[in-house]
Amino acid sequence: MGPRRLLGFAGYRRLLLSRFLSQWGDGLFQGGLLGAVVFNPERAVSPAEIAGGFAVLLLPYSIVGPFAGALLDRWDRRRVLVAANVVRGVLVLVTAGCVAAGVAGLPLLMLALVVMGISRFIGAGLSAALPHVVPVRNLVEANALAVTIGAIVSVFGAACAFGLRSVFGEDDAGSGITTAVAVVGSVLAAVAAARFTRGALGPDAVDEPSTAVAAVANGLFDGARVALRTPSVAAGFCALLAHRVSFGISLLLTVLLMRFSFEDWGPVTAGEPGLGLVLGFGAAGIFVAGVTTARVVTALGRKRAVLLALGLAASAQLCLGLPMVLPTALLAAFLIAYAGQVVKLCVDAAVQRDIGDEARGRVFALYDMLFNITQVFAVGIAATMIPANGESVPLIVIATVVYLIGMAGFELVTRRHQRRETPHPA
Structure with missing residues (x-):
């Protein structure tokens, strides 16, 4: 439909x-x-x-x-x-x-x-x-x-x-x-x-522990247990975790560079208008991902689509981030947003497809909490390392390496579960 x-x-x-x-x-x-x-x-x-x-x-x-x-x-x-x-x-x-x-x-x-x-x-x-x-x-x-x-x-x-x-x-x-x-x-x-x-809009029936705190504790525990036992979801979490860390670093870098370092480029101005343009390029990346992800997954499979997206984000982070100029930052915003949305849609689909309805909401709650805390943590750590003008080559390199670690983690978890599921010859 x-x-x-x-x-x-x-x-x-x-x-x-x-x-x-x-x-x-x-x-x-x-x-x-x-x-x-x-x-x-x-x-x-x-x-x-x-x-x-x-x-x-x-x-x-x-x-x-x-x-x-x-x-x-x-x-x-x-x-x-x-x-x-x-x-x-x-x-x-x-x-x-x-x-x-x-x-x-x-x-x-x-x-x-x-x-x-x-x-x-x-x-x-x-x-x-x-x-x-x-x-x-x-x-x-x-x-x-x-x-x-x-x-x-x-x-x-x-x-x-x-x-x-x-x-x-x-x-x-x-x-x-x-x-x-x-x-x-x-x-x-x-x-x-x-x-x-x-x-x-519901709920049609109430089937929860007597207190919200007990419901939350039980839900997070059950969500973690089910996610770890589901190969596609556990591997997807590794990929999305890496994206959140790198994206948090990029976010802080972009704001500071736009505020203190970037110079105008033709009709494109730095400062607050430039940040608005970065958001626009990011939104375009999200939109294109929403339109194309299903076709990419159909053509390559979910595993290759996630690995390709992480590789694209790593390349954009390093090759387009290091020049630290406005034009390449705009293109990087588009590509990183596109790649991140592809990963997110693949992980969402894994949860929706491979997690039973009785635990799906709990896994999404854990997913939501874990990855936003990770992004906040990444921004906080980056803030202790970054110069006031935002020009930090080491942080760009770190963000790139994190994407590569995410690719390795995704591949490792996937292969480990495949080995467990492969029957041994008699």
Whole structure:
């Protein structure tokens, strides 16, 4: 079933609308905060502060995710989506007011942490509701469409933030107004979710431990056990773990280089507009991966597709990263985003295909938590090594080597399981 037939399901269209509005608001909120902290002439910034900002944006996906699954299997998801979007909208306005007032440091980071935590909760609710709006046989393609376009919409939201800052100004007041616009996404997402009838998005039944903490602990343990026993998933985790580490390093490098080192290249300007362009190239890579991954896997097989993607990312990291100039950075952003999305879609498919339904949600919760924490850790370690202007050849080499280690780990785990499964001659 293609996208056109999927969009024939009214519930799926409504859920996509709520998802895309929410993710657009998330992207704008994150872009507004990034601009306020990194590209604000009224504020100084260090690698450690940027790393702290990325931690705030990423950690909620790890901390809230496992609890979200447990709670969303207890509460009416339609009500959760409406209420959470409303609360997030209020907190977006509070955060925007703090930005405009010049608040910095821990108070601003904590507000952003809460906003992003609620966003993660909303995202989990939307994912959990998906089986209630499309047939089970179409879940994989419906999820792929939602995830791929949702990622692009989020990047578009961030690009909108950069554009709005050029209108409202790059100082604290302009950054605050830009960040406040993100409330539009929350409000409209709540309205879209409210159009569902009560109970339409589940849960149909509650079968969880009596407390959320027990549900989370049991879920993570069971998810780890099942993932390690499933060859395709265990190998995929090695590949995706390597990508997250390298991508975290590249993320910090790109922001600092764009802020302090890159020079304009023809009509392409460095600084905040250049970062917006990098996001655009990354979004293009994600889109192309969404369109081509199925064909690549069909032609090469999943194993070769993952290895090829990691090799492409390693080559882009080294060959296009080392010059440390704007044109090659843009091409690297496209290729690394493309390769990373290919790996992610392959790992997602492995979990959806090879993990039983009774454990699939737990494996995804573990997956979500593990890889976001890994990226935060990579950014934090890189921040202790990188010079203030971002020009670090050793970190580019390290990011490249990590991709190669990921390829070796993926191959090693795959072969080990193949040897175990090969019958010995009598």
